Structure formats: C-alpha cells, structure tokens
Amino acid sequence: MDTLNMGTKLNLRKLNATSADFTATLDQLLAWEGVSSPKIQQLVDEIIAAVRQKGDAAVLAYTQQFDQHPATCFSQLEVSQQALKDAFESLPTKRREALEAAAKRVTSYHERQQQPSWSYTEADGTLLGQQVTPLDRVGVYVPGGKAAYPSSVLMNVLPAKVAGVKEIIMVAPAPKGELNPLVLGAAYLAGATRVFALGGAQAVAALAYGTETVPPVDKIVGPGNIYVATAKRAVFGKVGIDMIAGPSEILVVCDGKTDPDWIAMDLFSQAEHDEDAQSILISWDAAWLDEVEQSIHKLLPTMERKEIIQASLEARGALILVENEAQAVTLINRIAPEHLELSVEDPEAWLPKVRHAGAIFMGRYTAEAVGDYCAGPNHVLPTSGTARFSSPLGVYDFQKRSSLIYCSPEGASTLGHIAGELADGESLTAHARSARYRIKDESI
Numbered sequence: 001m002d003t004l005n006m007g008t009k010l011n012l013r014k015l016n017a018t019s020a021d022f023t024a025t026l027d028q029l030l031a032w033e034g035v036s037s038p039k040i041q042q043l044v045d046e047i048i049a050a051v052r053q054k055g056d057a058a059v060l061a062y063t064q065q066f067d068q069h070p071a072t073c074f075s076q077l078e079v080s081q082q083a084l085k086d087a088f089e090s091l092p093t094k095r096r097e098a099l100e101a102a103a104k105r106v107t108s109y110h111e112r113q114q115q116p117s118w119s120y121t122e123a124d125g126t127l128l129g130q131q132v133t134p135l136d137r138v139g140v141y142v143p144g145g146k147a148a149y150p151s152s153v154l155m156n157v158l159p160a161k162v163a164g165v166k167e168i169i170m171v172a173p174a175p176k177g178e179l180n181p182l183v184l185g186a187a188y189l190a191g192a193t194r195v196f197a198l199g200g201a202q203a204v205a206a207l208a209y210g211t212e213t214v215p216p217v218d219k220i221v222g223p224g225n226i227y228v229a230t231a232k233r234a235v236f237g238k239v240g241i242d243m244i245a246g247p248s249e250i251l252v253v254c255d256g257k258t259d260p261d262w263i264a265m266d267l268f269s270q271a272e273h274d275e276d277a278q279s280i281l282i283s284w285d286a287a288w289l290d291e292v293e294q295s296i297h298k299l300l301p302t303m304e305r306k307e308i309i310q311a312s313l314e315a316r317g318a319l320i321l322v323e324n325e326a327q328a329v330t331l332i333n334r335i336a337p338e339h340l341e342l343s344v345e346d347p348e349a350w351l352p353k354v355r356h357a358g359a360i361f362m363g364r365y366t367a368e369a370v371g372d373y374c375a376g377p378n379h380v381l382p383t384s385g386t387a388r389f390s391s392p393l394g395v396y397d398f399q400k401r402s403s404l405i406y407c408s409p410e411g412a413s414t415l416g417h418i419a420g421e422l423a424d425g426e427s428l429t430a431h432a433r434s435a436r437y438r439i440k441d442e443s444i
Contacts, residue, residue: 010300010310012293013318017327029318030335032246032276032384044201044230051205056212062202069197070177074213079184079195087184095182099150102374103189106154109376110162113395125408126415130401134164137215138398139207139239140192141222142172142183143199150186151372155379155393156222157190163398168192169207169217173199199224204231208239221393223380242393246384247276247316250368251337251357253328256285258343258364264295266341269369271312272305278316280335282328289319329353336387339368358387412438 013029015022050058056074063069063077071077088096119129140156143149153170160168170187172179174197187195196214198206204224210216219240220232232241250270252263267279283289296313300306322328329350332340336356344350347362354360358381361368372379382390407415416439423432 010297011314012296014289014293015318015320017320017322017331026331026334029280029316030278030385040226040230041234044227044234047201048205048209048231048234051202051211052209055210056214059198059202059206059211059214062200063198066200066202067173068176069174071197074211077197078213079179079187079197081188084184084188084192084195087181088188089185090181091185096185098374099154099182099186099189102151103154103158103186105374105376106158106378107162110159110378110395113159114162115396115399119404122411124410124414126411127404127406129404131404132399132401134166135160135218135240135398135400136165137167137169137217138165139217139220139222140168140170141199141203141207141220141224141228142170142187143222143224143228144173144180144183150180150182151379152222153183153186153192154190157187157192159378159393159395160221160398161191163395165398167194167215167217169215170195171198171203171207173197173203199228201227201231204228204235208235219398221380221397242380242397243382243386243390245380247278248273249278249280249338249383250341251280251282251332251335251339252341252343253282253332254285254288254341254343255325255345256283256288257345260288260291260295261299262364262367263292263343264299266343266368267296267313267317268299268303268309269367270339271309271317272303273308273312275308275311275315277312279313280318280320280337282320282322282331284322284324284328286321289321293319325350332357336382336385338381338383338387339371341366341368356385356387358382358390358392407438409438409440413440 015025047062060071060074060077063071091099115132117129117131119127121127138160142152157168157170168191170192172183179197204220206214207217207220217239220235221242223245229244233244248270250266252266254263263281267281270277271279281289281292300309303309320331322331332354333356338358339361340354340357340359341361342350343364351360359371359377361371371377378392378394380393416435419435420432423435
C-alpha cells in the first residue's frame with residue numbers, strides 16, 4: 001500500500017490491485033463494526049426496559065435528558081397536523097416546489113413496485129396463490145432534529161403510503177425543542193399520520209412496545225445513530241425492521257474520461273456525511289487517477305464541511321488502480337457498495353456483470369446526489385456489504401404475503417397420497433392421517 005501526501009493536509013490511500021498485500025489492505029479498509037459496544041448495549045437495554053415499564057413518563061424523561069427538550073408533559077411532544085401544514089406553507093416557494101417535485105417522482109417510481117395478489121387453479125380445481133396485504137401501522141424514524149433530512153421523510157413515508165399502510169407514526173428528535181420546518185413540511189406532504197418530537201433508543205422503544213400515547217407499530221424503518229441502530233436490533237422480533245444501516249458509501253468506477261472535478265465532488269458528496277463515510281474510486285487509467293487526486297486537493301479547501309470530508313477520506317477512502325475492466329467488476333462485487341457510479345462509456349453493458357450493489361448510477365451525467373433527493377428510487381440502501389443479500393427499501397417492505405391453498409375434493413385426494421407418504425417417512429402419524437382422511441377412495 002502506498003500513501004500519497006495530498007499537500008500538507010490530506011493523506012489519501014492509493015492502492016494497486018496487483019500488489020501482494022492488496023486483498024488484506026482492502027479487507028481492513030472495508031471492515032466496519034458499528035453496532036454495538038457493551039456499554040451502549042447496556043444503556044439501550046435500560047432505556048427499553050424503562051419505556052416498557054413506565055411508558056410516556058420514561059420517554060419524556062429521556063427526551064428531556066438527552067435532547068434538552070423543554071416539554072413538561074408528553075402531549076407537548078406530539079406535533080399537530082395543523083403545525084405540519086403551517087410548516088409546509090411557510091417554506092420558501094422554490095423549496096416547497098422542489099419538495100413537491102421530489103415527492104411526485106418518488107411516488108411515481110414506487111407505484112410501479114406494487115405487487116397484486118395472485119392465484120392460479122390447477123386442472124383438478126385446486127387453487128394456489130398469494131394474498132398481498134399492507135401492514136397496519138409502521139413507525140418511521142427520521143434522524144437529526146435541526147439537521148434532519150426531509151428526503152428521509154419522503155423516502156420512508158411515501159412507499160408506505162403507496163403500499164396502503166393506514167397509520168404511519170413518524171418520530172424525529174428535536175434538540176432543545178426545535179424541529180426543522182422542512183422536515184415537518186415533508187411529513188405533511190408525504191402524509192404521516194402522527195408525528196412526535198422523539199429520538200434515540202427511547203423513540204424506538206416507544207414505537208415497538210407502545211406507550212399511553214404512542215401506539216405500537218408493526219415495523220420500524222429509517223436510519224439513526226448507533227443508539228437507534230442498537231435499539232432497532234434489540235426490538236427486532238417484537239417488530240420488523242428495515243435494516244441496520246452503517247455509514248454512507250460510494251464506489252465510483254471510471255474509464256478515465258469523466259471530468260476529474262466531477263468525480264472528486266462525487267467522492268466528497270458521501271464523505272461529507274460523517275467521518276465514518278466511505279468514498280472509493282476505481283480506474284484502470286493511472287494518469288487520470290492522478291488528475292482526480294489533484295482535483296481533490298484543489299476542491300477540498302472550498303468545501304463547507306472540509307474537516308469532515310478530510311477525516312472520512314483519510315480514514316476510509318481510497319483511489320484504486322486496477323489492470324482492466326474485468327478486475328474492476330470483480331472489486332464491485334467484492335465490495336457490494338451502497339452506491340455504485342458507473343462513470344463509463346457504456347454502463348448498460350456492465351449491468352449483467354454487476355451482482356451486488358444497492359443502487360447503480362449509470363453514465364457520466366448521473367451524480368449519486370440526485371438519487372439522494374429526487375431521481376425516484378429509494379435512497380434507503382444496504383450498506384457495509386449487505387447488498388450481497390439485501391435490497392433498497394420499497395413498497396414490498398410495507399406489505400406481507402399470505403399463501404393461499406384451496407383443495408377441491410379431487411385435489412385433496414391427489415395431495416393426500418403425496419403428503420401421507422412423506423409424513424410416514426418423517427414418522428408423523430397425525431400428519432399422515434390428517435391428509436389421508438380427505439382421500440376420496442381410502443382403499444387406494
């Protein structure tokens with residue numbers, strides 16, 4: 001591994017995929033264990049237990065303690081629909097129009113994900129199928145308080161609405177009692193049923209187990225800090241969860257023909273989230289990688305969050321030189337990134353070879369940032385390599401499926417013979433008899 005000194009301020013890894021130590025170095029770079037330390041786990045367990053036992057009183061006390069919220073009674077933590085509407089209408093016109101445009105695009109995309117119930121009937125009259133129904137009530141966690149993300153509101157609430165969920169309970173921390181009007185406006189636009197100024201493990205516990213005021217939900221979705229992630233893991237089983245989200249990630253693969261400034265800014269767009277975010281660039285053009293390095297050095301001082309970007313790039317970022325496209329594809333599937341930018345001449349030709357990625361941004365003009373806000377597909381994506389087995393949040397996450405089985409008399413006979421024989425093989429006599437009781441001719 002080589003370490004390049006970016007002037008006197010930034011040290012950014014530059015790796016060569018042919019180096020003997022590359023695999024070990026990459027493994028170390030990708031390693032992430034975000035949940036959880038024993039100390040955090042113990043505190044979260046205590047919070048959950050207190051909320052289960054004391055309900056509103058415990059949630060209020062923790063909210064006063066951790067968020068310095070001035071509320072003196074729990075009712076002050078609920079945000080009325082009128083307040084949501086007022087927040088929406090108070091937004092500057094251009095900001096409100098942008099929010100509406102994004103909501104329209106997100107809704108349109110997710111409407112195409114709806115899965116209808118289905119069935120088919122066999123020749124003997126047996127019917128088999130699947131009934132698709134929405135969850136009754138879901139909880140949406142929106143992180144941040146004053147620094148919260150309205151895009152997270154749209155991406156979590158709108159798919160639930162499209163799925164047909166009747167009650168959507170949104171929680172968002174309000175440090176010192178302050179909530180971002182844009183977040184409240186997004187909640188109004190998206191159609192959140194009820195909104196509470198709650199955050200942290202106490203909000204997760206309230207959603208999972210319910211309190212005197214907060215109704216228990218069937219599933220909790222939305223990102224949060226390590227306390228939220230630990231709490232979501234703890235309550236899984238009582239409720240469903242979407243995923244345990246790690247830091248944001250981007251993997252850019254480029255053929256060396258995209259403007260280096262564009263690519264540098266794409267790397268910054270993830271690095272600015274927090275110090276643990278990961279930005280990696282892969283190319284088989286060594287000279288062009290050097291140009292991107294120069295762009296990073298040039299542009300970093302102009303960034304408002306330059307300290308966070310620098311810390312992120314130094315801790316978890318890398319520029320990787322590969323021999324060819326085939327080696328780049330191998331690394332894509334090895335890393336299984338949350339966000340993958342294919343900044344190449346013919347990105348569609350790469351798709352059959354890309355097996356693991358949360359979202360794929362195709363072509364030189366497709367910045368990952370548009371996916372965060374308004375492209376349409378969901379920005380809640382699998383992180384930390386979990387794209388190997390997970391998918392983006394979608395309408396399907398807010399639905400459940402029930403199998404349908406109807407046996408005609410003839411079908412009961414056919415299936416009774418098969419099931420009876422297999423049940424005998426498992427020595428489950430009641431199973432065998434139950435199936436055979438319905439055989440029309442028991443002498444067969």
